[in-house]
Amino acid sequence: AIEKTYNMIKPDGVRNGHIGEIISRIERVGLTIERMELGMVTLEEAEANYGEHKGKPFYEGLISYITSGPVVKMVVSGENAVATMRKLMGATNCADAAPGTIRGDFGLTVDENVIHGSDSVESAEREIKVFFGA
Numbered sequence: 820a821i822e823k824t825y826n827m828i829k830p831d832g833v834r835n836g837h838i839g840e841i842i843s844r845i846e847r848v849g850l851t852i853e854r855m856e857l858g859m860v861t862l863e864e865a866e867a868n869y870g871e872h873k874g875k876p877f878y879e880g881l882i883s884y885i886t887s888g889p890v891v892k893m894v895v896s897g898e899n900a901v902a903t904m905r906k907l908m909g910a911t912n913c914a915d916a917a918p919g920t921i922r923g924d925f926g927l928t929v930d931e932n933v934i935h936g937s938d939s940v941e942s943a944e945r946e947i948k949v950f951f952g953a
């Protein structure tokens with residue numbers, strides 16, 4: 820089915836100069852970038868987006884990291900977009916991500932893992948509202 824997903828090049832991905840390569844990989848598989856914006860994540864957006872992780876040991880670090888510098892916020896659409904983006908991204912922990920995936924090629928750790936992607940169509944709808952409004 821045609822789906823929409825929310826993707827975000829995280830502060831390390833922007834800082835390390837990987838915006839162009841990541842966008843190229845998304846376009847190369849035939850997905851469409853419907854919306855895109857470079858900017859900071861506010862504390863309110865970070866807390867709304869990562870509410871499910873509240874109380875976990877990595878939560879505070881995650882919030883300060885994601886608000887530490889500009890990100891690229893994107894709505895990506897196309898056939899099977901949620902799973903396709905997760906395949907392009909690779910495993911959450913860059914140390915486990917296969918070569919050829921975005922995280923496998925551009926990251927080293929689980930905390931600074933280059934890119935975010937929604938884990939379901941439902942999460943995508945919620946995240947798109949958080950970052951782009953209704």
Ligand code: CMP
Nearest residue numbers: 872877881911929930931932934935936
């Ligand atoms: P993401 O799935 O985009 O959103 C939650 C983030 O928390 C995740 O990426 C990782 O960058 C970070 N994180 C840090 N430690 C962990 C962990 N043990 N399990 C899952 N996510 C973690």
